[in-house]
Amino acid sequence: MIHDFGIVWSERNLLLSGLGNTTILSVLSAAAALLIAFVLTPALMSKQQWLAGIVRGFVDGMRCVPFLLFAYIVYYGLPSVGLRLDNWTSGLVALTIYNAAYMAEILRGAWAAQPREPIEAGIAFGFSNLGLFRRIVLPPLLLAAGPVIGNQMIQIIKDSAFLTIIALPELTHAASSIQSRHYVPFAAFITAVFLYWGLCLVIEAGVSSIDRLAMARR
Amino acid sequence: MTGGDILAILQGAVVTVTLSLTGILIGLPIGLSLAVLRWADVPVVARIVTVYVSILRATPLVTLLLLLFFALPNIGIAIGPISAAILALVMNTAAFNCEVWRASLMNFPRDQYEAAQSVGMGAGLRFRRIVLPQIVRSSLPGLVNEMSLLIKVTPVLAVVGVVDITRAAVRIGAETYDPLPPFLVAVALYAPIVFVLVSLQRWIERRQAMAEAAA
16 A cells, blocks of 8 residues: 555656646636626626526526536537637636636625625715726625635636546546556545645635635725 | 437436436435534544545545545455446535535524423434424525536546446447537436526525515
8 A cells, every 4th residue: 555655656746747737727717717707797787688688598508517518518519610629728618618607606696795885985986987896896796705716616626627538637637647557546546635635725725814804804 | 310329318318317316315314414423523523524524525526436436446345337426426415415414503593402402302303303304494405506516517427437418428429420419419408407406496595585584
């Protein structure tokens, strides 16, 4: 058993590059998904029925499709209609679009729960449009949505493991490759599990520091 | 894509639904027991459960499944794809269910528990008659949400060779060199299943909100 972990240790560079790729994938797609969500959420809450309807259809549709199937469609299905993406691009695109729907729903929930008064006070003080959004609406919104966005980040990290099936060299893929070459399944995968756990603990620590900030501002 | 192909995907759907239901039915009571162990603060065990839930919530199902499927035979436990799939689903969903149950247990009003104690109910009876009926109600939306999440991770089971909806669709796509149609059939099968659960969750939440408003 110790010997098995020795083999995994000798392959640490592979595992670390997998961990790095998982982190890069998750952070990039979380940031992109959040940006897209900032466009989708106002549309979701729009008084224009048709616009709200289309975005609602997209958000609900994404929530009904398994991520793995969605990744398959982007990677294997889109070439049929003439759009061929390599595995990195497909992985990023799939993770981003899929999670943008969830992020939009999260932001909508947090937005709807925000009190109206500070916004009206902001308008009364002469803030408008972007200034109002950036200075008055956004900070409490992000603080309120922080924990749920953190949960979604953990979900994104776990979803990124599915991308191993399109041969993206992330953490699970690295563990699989070590296991298939040295036949040390337990050591290889349990190490991956603990690395995932570590990533999630980092996010949870981040969330609780946001929480403390939110408490301090109250 | 022929009629036979669609039939093959439908057969996959039977596998997906059967495995999901099995995972849900086994995972629910295990999740509840884990939550009760933590709630009752059983020494040592409660800490182990906490760490278990924390690790399992952070572990992608693919990684867990590969670990079980390849490592268990290595230590002498023979395991087939189907049993590995069910075990992985149960281990995963039990951890999430535990959190849902525990949240309801934590919010359970202490005075009712003490009232039951004062009329002489034993611990088992107290739990069965007073605590359980009420936490089932308050946990229901969270549990249904977890069920829809569980169905959405089942395509991963294909990695060890379980022929579910996704695997059947991939296979047909590889045979016909046109993967898009079978994938769309697969989406058309998953979406209603998940949609029913999501609607069920919203309906329960609305009904409970109405009942609360009436009270």
